[in-house]
Amino acid sequence: MDNFGWITTIELELSPPSLKDNTADVDRLLKTVHKNLNQSEIKIDLDFAKSLPFLLREAQYSVRVYLSQEGQCYRIVNLSSQKLESDIYGIAVDIGTTTLVMALLDLKTLSTVKEIQANNPQIEIGSDILARIHFASSNNGLETLRSMLLNALNEMIENITREAGITSSQILCASIAGNTTMSHFLLGLTPYWIIREPYIPVMNKFGLLTAKEIGLNICSEAPCFVFPNVGSYFGGDLIAGILSSGMHEQEEICVLVDVGTNAEVVIGNKDWLVACAGAAGPALEGGVASVGMMAQEGAIDSFFIDPDTLEFQFSTIG
Known part of the structure; x- marks a missing residue:
């Protein structure tokens, strides 16, 4: 078992099913993973379960399992054959009102592979954030702003993986920082009350989400951490800055x-x-x-x- 930040990998040799052992594919995998982790609960998503039979047989039951830890539980993020390279990547994203920055990180070497930036396309709606907040209150305004942001981020993911010579499915985690309003736009939360007394956001702590929940085109079960806000005007970008500086x-x-x-x-x-x-x-x-x-x-x-x-x-x- 190896740990690479948020991602834990385990290499397993599963017993193939037979007439004497007709255990279901998911149960077979969870039982073996459980023995190695000694965890009472291991989660597997339904969408991932749909692909599991094919993945197990392609790997001839010699598999490498990628997991993320959520409290006392583990969630299965991905699975591959042991014969394949076990490169593990993550992305760090800074969602600015004007500029988007993305870094591709090699979680094994703890190094930055590539870094790119792009204009925030929401500038088309308004160069200042107040204009965007007001636009979000119009019909489909919030969804329009969210789609613009996600499309830009997914285009950046496509570009950065192409330049690095990897696939987007090899990105197994993401860290995302932005001010309170930009975090709300990303997650489809209304910013309406952020600018109205007494200036309250919908959420401050977002928990650990998956790429599928957010809409990022990386490994669908990849854990995504959106930095929490402290309030309407102290966003996750400031929290990330404090942690990065070490102050x-x-x-x-x-x-x-x-x-x-x-x-x-x-x-x-x-x-x-x-x-x-x-x-x-x-x-x-x-x-x-x-x-x-x-x-x-x-x-x-x-x-x-x-x-x-x-x-x-x-x-x-x-």
């Missing part, structure tokens, strides 16, 4: 500034964190501020100040 583990007082549609500032350390937010989208989207522009070729995307020399360096998109 929540530091003894020293740290400051994190995330400038997007909203500008969030977090200050604190491992003992406490305080955050505040304010509108900032127009500065990056070319509105209001005279030097603002969209996140496109030529825009500054990162900067660095050398602490010793105070020399200022920056990079631009493209």
